[in-house]
Amino acid sequence: MNLPLIVIALILLIIVWFYLDLTLGRKKHRSLFSKRETPILHGDFDIFPHGKGLFADYFHELKMAASHIHILFYIVRDDEFSQQFFDILKAKAKEGVEVRLLVDRVGSYKVRKPAIKELRNAGVQFAFSNRLRPPFLFYSSQVRNHRKISIIDGKIGYLGGFNVGKEYIDQDPKLSPWRDYHLKITGESVPFLQREFFIDWNEYASDNVVVDSRYAPRQPKGTVPHQLVPTEAGRLEDKYFYLIQNAKKSITIGTPYFIPSKKLIHELLRAAKRNIKITIVVPYITDHMLVQEASYRYLRMMLKAGAQVFQYKNGFYHAKSIIIDDHLCDIGTANFDKRSLFLNKEINCYFFDPAFVDRFRDVLHADILDSKPLKLEDLNKPSFFRSVKEGIAGAISFFL
Incomplete structure (x- = not known):
């Protein structure tokens, strides 16, 4: 068999492998995912369409945390603004607050080993979500944890489109001002948000946490009927x-x-x-x-x-x-x-x-x-x- 035919055969083999890996991986993933959604609950909400306003409020609430901070972001950058975020988390961990940070492996690829080491040395529990998993390597490489949620003391939640990086506070000349929608949540659905965080955390972190009333205390009923659907x-x-x-x-x-x-x-x-x-x-x-x-x-x-x-x-x-x-x-x-x-x-x-x-x-x-x-x-x-x-x-x- 000559070289061109070998190359064509290899290309076809790779295409078939990609197709089978993607199709079978998705089928397996779908079979493992159980439908999770809240009933109609009631809470109160602030809407943040600008990053500067959001992160001023968010950083304030992080600094006020007394018990625990649990955070999941798709993207955390390696820039001065992200360093402010890390500094807050490290300071709270040193105060004795339980701090867990889960970020997507691909979306947060710029979070380097020295930064992770500093976080862990300060007491922050850190993990990457959505790592490569055999046997469906191509499919698992494409799945992203695109959720952005935070829970503070089981009482305050955040959810929306903003990540952590300078572009989200209008410091990228090309993309400024950045327009997005992010929610600050109080009320009945915050415990569900907490449980949802730990479903993702337990899938990828080394420990396995059982969610109890310490993490998800029952919250008072708010005014706005809503439903959370992962x-x-x-x-x-x-x-x-x-x-x-x-x-x-x-x-x-x-x-x-x-x-x-x-x-x-x-x-x-x-x-x-x-x-x-x-x-x-x-x-x-x-x-x-x-x-x-x-x-x-x-x-x-x-x-x-x-x-x-x-x-x-x-x-x-x-x-x-x-x-x-x-x-x-x-x-x-x-x-x-x-x-x-x-x-x-x-x-x-x-x-x-x-x-x-x-x-x-x-x-x-x-x-x-x-x-x-x-x-x-x-x-x-x-x-x-x-x-x-x-x-x-x-x-x-x-x-x-």
């Missing part, structure tokens, strides 16, 4: 499909990456045929290669169906939200893309209070005012390089 291994697609299918008047989607599955784009198009008003808010600038080009084919479909698309221009739009009619909204960690739908571990909060939906609608409306409408003719202007990038992005959109 998802992974494709379960989010089912949730979004249900929301779209049951819309009666309007659907508003805010997302940095609009790359829906075939099932969801078809359901959105059916909703448009039912005369549901559909509004989509996406960034004007991008923070990753090809994600914008991957969205264009879907945005064309939606524009042709009569949807309105707005591109946010006052910085970078990284927010994740859905509003259905006047009675439901979703704020969480999940993007409206295939990676969040099928590969990432996510957690979203669904609100069922018309007053809260109105309150959040005002936040989203302000973002639309800072956006420009995207027209179909804008996407249809001839561009050879854009067409090439769209072709590449379409081929790998599952992993973007």
Whole structure:
């Protein structure tokens, strides 16, 4: 057998291996994930659309912790702002507060061994989530823990789209100001958030923690009805499909990456045929290669169906939200893309209070005012390089 045939055979073998690894790994993952969601609970919420305001509040609450601090982030950078975060955690651990920090192996790859050693020497318990796991090495390399949650003393929770790094407090010239949505939570669902943290912690850390009333004390009832829903291994697609299918008047989607599955784009198009008003808010600038080009084919479909698309221009739009009619909204960690739908571990909060939906609608409306409408003719202007990038992005959109 000559060399070219050997090379072709090896390439085909690698492609088959990738396909089998991805397919079987996802099937195994889906079989292991048990549906977890709260009943309708009641709590109180602050919404933070700006990083400076969020982290001023967040760092204050961390410094006030008396018992324990449990944190999960997808991204923690290696910069001056991240060092402030680490310094707070180390100081609290030295005071005797139990501090646990769990970060995604890929998203937080910049957290180096010296920083980890300093944290551990100070008493912080540190672990990486989503390490490579045989036998499905390719699949496990693609799964990300995209959740961003914090629990302080079992009484205060945080959940949303912000990570820890200078760009999130408007110190990146290209991406500033950074627009996102993050929730501060008190009330009945904080103990559930605590238990959810330990499900992820126990999967990857060396110790195995049993969650009791010490970690998850019962909390008083708040005023806003809501539900927390963690998802992974494709379960989010089912949730979004249900929301779209049951819309009666309007659907508003805010997302940095609009790359829906075939099932969801078809359901959105059916909703448009039912005369549901559909509004989509996406960034004007991008923070990753090809994600914008991957969205264009879907945005064309939606524009042709009569949807309105707005591109946010006052910085970078990284927010994740859905509003259905006047009675439901979703704020969480999940993007409206295939990676969040099928590969990432996510957690979203669904609100069922018309007053809260109105309150959040005002936040989203302000973002639309800072956006420009995207027209179909804008996407249809001839561009050879854009067409090439769209072709590449379409081929790998599952992993973007």
